[in-house]
């Protein structure tokens with residue numbers, strides 16, 4: 028299986044060989060690829076939260092627990108970009124999220140018409156949002172599926188590396204703000220098969236510890252993309268030494284962080300947009316490359332907004 032976080036962790040070495048636990052939540056609209064991405068994560072607590080309307084109600088339960096966030100979006104679905112645009116300000120201004128580093132994965136870049144990161148940044152007014160909420164942000168264009176298939180995970184590795192470095196930079200501070208999961212969710216951790224009807228239980232959190240590398244079966248991949256509001260069978264997405272672990276949707280996968288972290292890498296060069304925040308409140312966002320807004324996209328967005336407004340009236 029992938030060596031994604033292994034390579035991230037190995038690049039994140041500190042002078043003091045400390046062991047740290049890092050919690051990251053992965054969110055984004057439904058069908059944006061969160062589950063596919065989660066396969067690639069190791070040695071961090073990953074909460075794979077559903078992205079449909081009902082699933083989004085649950086996200087806030089995890090905000091306080093997270094040191095950082097990965098927001099996944101489908102760059103080829105410009106119609107739903109409007110939905111993200113409405114959602115992001117609420118997310119980023121939430122007091123449990125503000126100030127935390129956010130990796131925005133502009134996924135599905137392999138698809139025709141996928142928006143480049145610069146256009147996405149502009150359209151979502153990311154720079155302004157990041158400045159207002161004092162959260163460091165990095166936009167990373169990627170194709171989760173293609174990158175993982177080719178085993179060339181570079182954009183994802185770079186993004187995760189950035190996120191972990193950003194977390195490391197203010198780890199102590201982030202830990203101060205970290206709060207435990209709400210009792211109902213915490214109680215369900217580690218109890219696979221646990222099912223109830225409350226909001227928290229819809230999270231169906233399972234906690235699984237992994238010490239070794241994991242893989243995903245072909246059969247499991249077929250489950251990816253299924254949507255239902257009913258409790259789903261455990262989604263088998265991970266393998267450990269041949270023994271299948273079947274975490275559910277909204278699963279918490281806890282890994283031991285047993286590799287030391289190193290000095291944060293500097294800003295990256297080309298191929299993505301690096302946007303940084305600063306808790307002191309100055310020069311929070313800094314695009315690394317000039318952003319040219321696509322006129323055609325702008326026109327489409329306007330058209331779409333008009334339609335959207337009309338449909339609301």
Ligand SMILES: Nc1nc2c(ncn2[C@@H]2O[C@H](COP(=O)(O)OP(=O)(O)OP(=O)(O)O)[C@@H](O)[C@H]2O)c(=O)[nH]1
Nearest residue numbers: 057058059060061062063077078170171172251252
């Ligand atoms: N073209 C393309 N398709 C992708 C890529 N990544 C994922 N997909 C597809 O996108 C669909 C959605 O992936 P999921 O990982 O299930 O999406 P999700 O965000 O977990 O969705 P919810 O669980 O409903 O919130 C699947 O059919 C994937 O095969 C990519 O990089 N390119």
